[in-house]
Amino acid sequence: MDLIDVDDSVSSVSINSTASLIQPIMYFVSSAFLLGSFALQSVLGRPAFDERSLVQERQSSVDSFIKSESSVAIEQLLCNIGSDGCNSKNVATGIVIASPDTQDPDYFYTWTRDAALVFKYVVDRFINQYDAGLQRKIQEYIASQAKLQGVSNPSGSLSDGSGLGEAKFNVDMSAFTGGWGRPQRDGPALRATAMITYANWLIANGYTSTANDIVWPVVRNDLNYVAQYWNQTGFDLWEEVKGSSFFTTGSQYRALIEGAALAKKLGKSGDNYSNIAPQALCFLQTYWISSGKYVDSNITDSFRSWNINKGISQGSAVAVGRYVEDVYYNGNPWYLATLAAAEQLYDAIYVWKQQGSITVSDVSLSFFKDLVSSISTGTYASDSATFKSITDAVSKYADGYVAIIAKYVGTDGHLAEQFDKNDGHPLSATDLTWSYAAFLSAADRRAGVIPPSWAGGVAAVPNQCGTNTVAGSTSCPIATSVAVTFEEVVTTNFGDTIKIVGNIAALGNWDTSKAVALSASDYTSSNPVWKATISLAAGQSIQYKYINVKKDGSLTWEKDPNRTYTVPKTCATNATKSDKWQS
Known part of the structure; x- marks a missing residue:
């Protein structure tokens, strides 16, 4: 079946007319909105059924690749998470870098979307098998995002929530102020989904x-x-394109559904989310082209025009890119997009088996006819020959995508962003975190490792779509500790050292031998300032003084009275106390 690209905006999610793998696509809201399937932009050419003698050989080859690549992928994924990842020097704790590359292209930033999708996989992996190391990473990610939400940026600030739509930040969690396509509204939804999954695990485990x-x-x-x-x-x-996106709307819908459910578990009001969710679902239907029976985000067999796909039969998988019109790096296959095609198909097989049947409707008939030419509408039970034929064929087809990755994987299993459409060599950013997450997620689906279901709270589609919004409040978490920088302005002589001493342990409990030394690194004749940064409990009240310790060990106290200071108890994790020597 050959479809045309009907999405002038080149929207992100591509599930062609055969996409009603699980009932009509207008009601299919599963992993298509997460890492595995959103980028499915291939034409699902169909395998023949006369190759069953090759099934075991094919499965063995894919099994072998997945086994070897899995250890590389998780290692490299963790390398790209600060601050102790092997590729994450000077990266803030809990922050995910897109890639270690700093030029051609410079991906040494953190994207809200990429990080959320990566941690959705990390959370899913953790839930499937407890790992204290992964849990620490998850906790650090949540803490980093709490801080990042409060960083004002070109998209806005936390006060009205607009700043949450900012796409990327510097790796030290400061705002990226260069030109960019902003805002990007999928990030908050994806981040919420990743954290909700972890929150549900926390609740279930006490x-x-x-x-x-x-x-x-x-x-x-x-x-x-x-x-x-x-x-x-x-x-x-x-x-690249500003407009409405199937992927974004779907991600938002899922976040609202799961958010309402989590709110209920925690005894919070989730009415705002449950009231808006049906409207988002209704809008999701507008991407459906009823006349052609596909989603308004489709790519055709045109990927087959690439040299890398030349000679591949219509019944086999091909290397998949973002969209055929892509000009970034001249347009090439992406590892994550090719893996997404595989994951979508593995997901479909899992759902069919869980349902115990496959229903062929008027919408999905064209898909299944490519598999079984004589098939007609109806429901085929899991113990039927037709059911087995379909699932075998789809499994083979999905494995074909993984085999392409195996063929064009980088040296020692490293995954870049793209691979060349002519000869398959890796291109663009190296060690793309998203690529590793995409591989690991697809491998899990093939193995039958499935994340917790979220569809229990699915809303009904309203008869008429609305555009209601709710302006909820936003707030940052109150800091429990604050890095307080004490600045003391005092003219000193060579060999002098200014120290701070006070009534708490962090300041020596008035013991001058335990006083904290300040630094003169910023000292100038016009601004004779000494500085020290000390971590103190938020809300803590202290008394302190400065002393000048001479080269010979003698010391001079500044004059009375004792200074007093109460550490701010706000969202801020940093504060400054500026003083002048009391003489």
């Missing part, structure tokens, strides 16, 4: 207070952003 006190405030900010801005346009996940 840590409801942690979910409520630590995770919920961060999730709530993102959910309130979605509820307020869901019907406004933004740049798609490829950051």
Whole structure:
């Protein structure tokens, strides 16, 4: 079946007319909105059924690749997470870099979307098998995002929530102020989804207070952003086109559904989310082209025009890119897009088996006819020959995509962003974190490792779409500790050292031998300032003084009275106390 690209905006998610793998696509809201399937932009050419003798050989080859690549992928994924990742020097704790590359292209930033999709995989992996190391990473990610939400940026600030739509930040969590496609409205929804999954695990394992006190405030900010801005346009996940995106709307819908459910578990009000979710679902239907029976985000067999796909039969997988019109690096296959095609198919097989049947409707008939030419509409039970024929064929087809990755994987299993459409050598950013997450996610789906279901709260599609929004409040978590920089202005002589001493342990408990030395690194004749940064508890009240310790060890106290200071108890994790020597 050959479809045309009907999406002038080149929207992100591409599930062609055969996409009603699981009932009509207008009601298919599963992993297509997450890492595995959103980028499915291939024409699903269909395998023949006369190759069953090759099934075991094919499976063995893919099995072998997945086994060897899995250890590389998880190692490299963790290398790209600060601050102790092997590729993450000077990266803030919990921050995910897109790639270690700093030029040609410079991907040494953190994207809200990429990080959320990566941590959605990390959370899923953790839930499937407890790992204390992964849990620490998840906790650090949540803490970093709580801080990042409060960083004002070109998209806005936390005060009205607009700043949550900023696409990327510097790796030290400062704002990126260069030109970019902004805002991007999928990030908050995806981040909420990743954290909600972890919050649900916390609740199920007796840590409801942690979910409520630590995770919920961060999730709530993102959910309130979605509820307020869901019907406004933004740049798609490829950051090139401003408009409405199937992927973004679907991600927002899922976040609202899961957010309402989590709110209920925590005894919070989730009405804003449950009221908006049906409207988002209704809008999601507008991407459906009823006359052609496909989603308005489709790519045709045109990927087959690439040299890398020449000679591949119509019944086999091909290397998949973002869209055929792509000009970035001259347009090439992407590892994550090719893996997404595989994951979508593995997901479909899993759902069919869970349902115990495959239903062929008027919408999905064209898909299944490519598999079984004599098939007609109806429901085929899992114990039927037709059911087995379909699932065998789809499994073979999905494995074909993984085999392409195996063929063009980089040296020692490293995955870049793209591979050349002519000869398959890796291109663009090296060690792309998203590529590793895409591989690991697809491998899990093939192995039958499936994340917890979220569809229990699916809303009904309204008869008429609305555009209601809710402007919820946003807030940052109150800091528990604050890095206070004490600045003392005093003219000193060579060999002098200014120290601070006070009534708490961090300041020596008035013991001058335990006083904290200040630094003169910024000292000038016009600004004779000494500085020291000390971590103190938020809200703590202290008394302190400065002393001048001479080269010979003698010391001079500044004059009375003792200084007093109360550490701010706000969202800020940094504060400055400026003083002048009391003489």
